[in-house]
Amino acid sequence: MDVLSGATDAYEGKWEILTEETKGFEEFSDAIGRPEENRTHVRNQVYVVEYKKDVNNVNVTVEMQGVSTPKTFSWTPGVEFNYVGLDRANMKSTIRWDGNVCREDHASETGKWTAIRTVDGDSMTLTSECNGVTMVEKFKRV
Template identity: 35%
Template sequence: MALDCFLGKWREETKDGFDDLAEAIGLPGDKKEFYKSAKTEISYTKDGELWTINVGYTGVPNGRVFKFKLGEPYDSANLDGSPMKSVITADGSKFLEKHTGTALNQAQMDIERWVEGDTMILKCHCKGVTMISHYKRV
């Protein structure tokens, strides 16, 4: 399947536009500084149609685990742990994510992820602001 390119572990290398995105979603200043310097680690596994995402930060124990099936809503969380409702679909070899929640001031956050070689690229758009992150396969 085209999405199997996501399987494995990824570590964030760069994030451009984070300050603007953090401001747009109202992330408090103390959390903003932590997440700005933190490197996100994401791992993807799959069992049949059920995907599992394990999201954490380099050097910080106890990340979050989310399970989903393409096109089916599931409960997730924002950067600071605030609850969100999410749905992930596929467009060829891309994941397309839609997230809503009170932490986003009821706005919708759209995320597009794709893989180029050993790099996963994330394009996040919310409230007129875009952030682009690059992850390397670990």
């Protein structure tokens, strides 16, 4: 039985971040306690993220410009998992779908935050929030 029930269909495929459209990066980094050395690594990082699903899991591959080995993550919706984020922080996350809206709950050594991911055609928006501080990132389907 497919536990994802089509919820991830709009997300499947490859998405490139539009770094020039990111809003609130520094303020959000302050809110989650992201160290400066981690900010420098991710601030202008160009990457493509690819979503694929199987019956029970979502598999994500992140290809970063200038990095030869892609990062791969796999999770079951609603089940907490551990991984190392793009900013090199150790994280625990739980990701759920509510219809076509993806809700992500994250925690690192320095802070906790939520993120809402939505897709409208070939555009994806990721809105992250911590203690009333918001960062918005945009992606395009490639």
